[in-house]
Amino acid sequence: MELLYRTPIEWAQNAVKDIDSFLQDHADAERKVANMCLSLIAKYPNRTEIIDELIQISVEELLHFKQVYNLIKYRGNQLNGVFQKDPYIKGIMSIVRSGSDEIFMDRLIIASIAELRGSERFKLISKVVDDPKIAKFYANLHLQELEHIDSFIKMAKIYFDDELVDKRTQIILQKEAEISSSLPWRSAIH
Numbered sequence: 001m002e003l004l005y006r007t008p009i010e011w012a013q014n015a016v017k018d019i020d021s022f023l024q025d026h027a028d029a030e031r032k033v034a035n036m037c038l039s040l041i042a043k044y045p046n047r048t049e050i051i052d053e054l055i056q057i058s059v060e061e062l063l064h065f066k067q068v069y070n071l072i073k074y075r076g077n078q079l080n081g082v083f084q085k086d087p088y089i090k091g092i093m094s095i096v097r098s099g100s101d102e103i104f105m106d107r108l109i110i111a112s113i114a115e116l117r118g119s120e121r122f123k124l125i126s127k128v129v130d131d132p133k134i135a136k137f138y139a140n141l142h143l144q145e146l147e148h149i150d151s152f153i154k155m156a157k158i159y160f161d162d163e164l165v166d167k168r169t170q171i172i173l174q175k176e177a178e179i180s181s182s183l184p185w186r187s188a189i190h
């Protein structure tokens, strides 16, 4: 799977200008992905084939949250309790169809594409951030998030035809490219 809009390096140069705000937003994002996996389990308890994998990803995302929290403390800060609205997630979720199966498929595809975007941007951050400890963290995280991209698509393909999932993925990738290319840059992952 490939993103249809490539984030320019200038985005990362802008994002790291306020690295503390970036870390706050990122911690929030990791915690939300862990929550999202748990909420899929709660909503679809009968989809037993994917529960182990969802638990595993949730654990990994929670570990990422812990690591980002540690970086926040390393920078001499604490979680600030400020939760910025994420216009990217709001925008991309607007494409979710109605109907139980359709919602389920779309959520898994969106999860996969969001991992892909996150992974792309973590790599860019690792290239431009001054602090070598933070740079190393983001270079590693880029690789770890790459693995989640396939996981979510594989889950979708357990329950739906490959072709159907691939077609829908292309449509959502287009929407995702429109959103990510048009949003103003902030010191945030999206």
Ligand SMILES: [Fe+2]
Pocket: 030, 033, 060, 061, 064, 145
């Ligand atoms: Fe993560």
Ligand SMILES: [Fe+2]
Pocket: 033, 061, 115, 144, 145, 148
């Ligand atoms: Fe992830």
